[in-house]
């Protein structure tokens with residue numbers, strides 16, 4: 001467990017390398033499984049999904065997010081998901097695309113005011129941009145002035161929650177009769193003081209959004225804030241308590257922007273290290289869009305752009321670990337899984353598995369071109385293509401708990417990458433060393449410092465990822 005704390009991803013990889021695609025770990029009466037086989041993943045997330053609920057760690061995350069969609073479970077989750085799902089229908093996503101384009105334009109205008117070749121911490125910049133998108137699209141307001149302190153709060157929350165998830169101080173006390181998970185968590189006081197302060201920042205933002213909307217209702221706005229505030233039950237009363245509305249808003253404020261931002265930061269880093277892939281990206285965007293603003297209809301005409309983003313999420317899946325808790329006894333890959341066991345599915349390991357992804361550490365967007373994406377690619381010399389297991393790639397999870405924002409995130413990532421590429425070239429700042437940090441999301445620990453040049457400028461030297 002201490003190895004898991006230090007470097008959780010490496011610890012899981014070592015276990016799988018040593019013991020195979022399912023590993024059972026018993027610690028102080030608690031049973032854990034690490035699963036790294038697409039068929040077993042299908043069993044947990046799809047075929048027997050009703051037997052695998054959220055874990056104690058969802059309760060840890062709930063200390064920040066409350067009972068929002070990500071951490072909720074059971075009937076309350078079903079009701080909330082049904083209420084919120086229509087907001088992410090295709091027609092609505094096209095409307096959100098307008099907000100994405102406006103926010104990207106606004107950020108580009110800010111960048112244009114800087115000297116060419118300026119050094120920027122691109123992960124924070126893109127976080128601010130995707131927060132702006134979340135503000136415009138989901139809350140119908142401008143969050144750009146909140147970007148810096150929301151980002152700081154977010155990083156603190158990810159750190160505190162990530163550490164608590166792998167801490168024995170969280171797990172062990174729950175073995176004592178009468179000690180609830182909440183109490184075990186609250187016993188780690190200093191950590192929670194920092195977390196509470198960070199959550200207070202988000203609470204302030206959300207309280208302000210609710211207040212402003214209640215003072216100035218906007219019946220024509222089809223956004224999350226309106227949907228939650230206006231939801232009615234059969235008797236015509238508010239369908240959600242103020243607390244539930246707060247929890248959903250804080251959840252979407254957080255998960256609605258950070259994962260997409262990290263995925264774009266990793267993408268720009270990979271492109272700066274692979275000039276051929278970047279040249280193809282520029283060529284595609286120039287040919288399809290030239291200098292004009294993209295529209296949602298253009299996105300289907302950008303297969304290389306799509307493939308670059310998908311391959312980046314394969315190498316650096318922002319949600320690198322998904323967990324479930326078995327409700328009743330089950331059997332997985334021949335192993336008895338007792339009720340109450342925790343099952344870890346590390347997307348990161350599945351995405352780096354040689355069996356599904358030859359040359360797994362190599363950045364090769366061709367894997368996600370329409371003609372290759374169903375197959376193990378590249379095929380061995382002279383061999384016919386072999387179908388790639390469906391659950392070998394799960395950046396957005398799978399089954400009923402699959403990411404509700406999947407379509408939103410994919411459109412957002414493509415539009416933003418296309419618009420940034422039209423105007424700028426991003427090169428890793430000389431000497432920069434990027435260290436992946438496995439918190440609740442997989443993020444670059446100290447950001448990604450990049451030199452931004454308006455298109456046509458010289459490429460800078462490349463850095464190193466450890």
Ligand code: HEM
Pocket residue numbers: 069070071081251252255256257259260263317318319322323394395396397398400401402403404405406408409
């Ligand atoms: C690249 C970007 C994104 C990635 C990689 C990502 C990944 C994921 C994953 C893996 C899950 C499933 C967690 C589980 O099964 O326990 C999830 C759930 C969720 N995501 Fe995303 N997400 C992204 C963007 C978004 C966006 C843009 C939104 C909102 C607009 C969003 C909202 C949510 C919510 C609310 C859930 C919980 C769904 C539920 O349990 O019903 N995500 N996400």
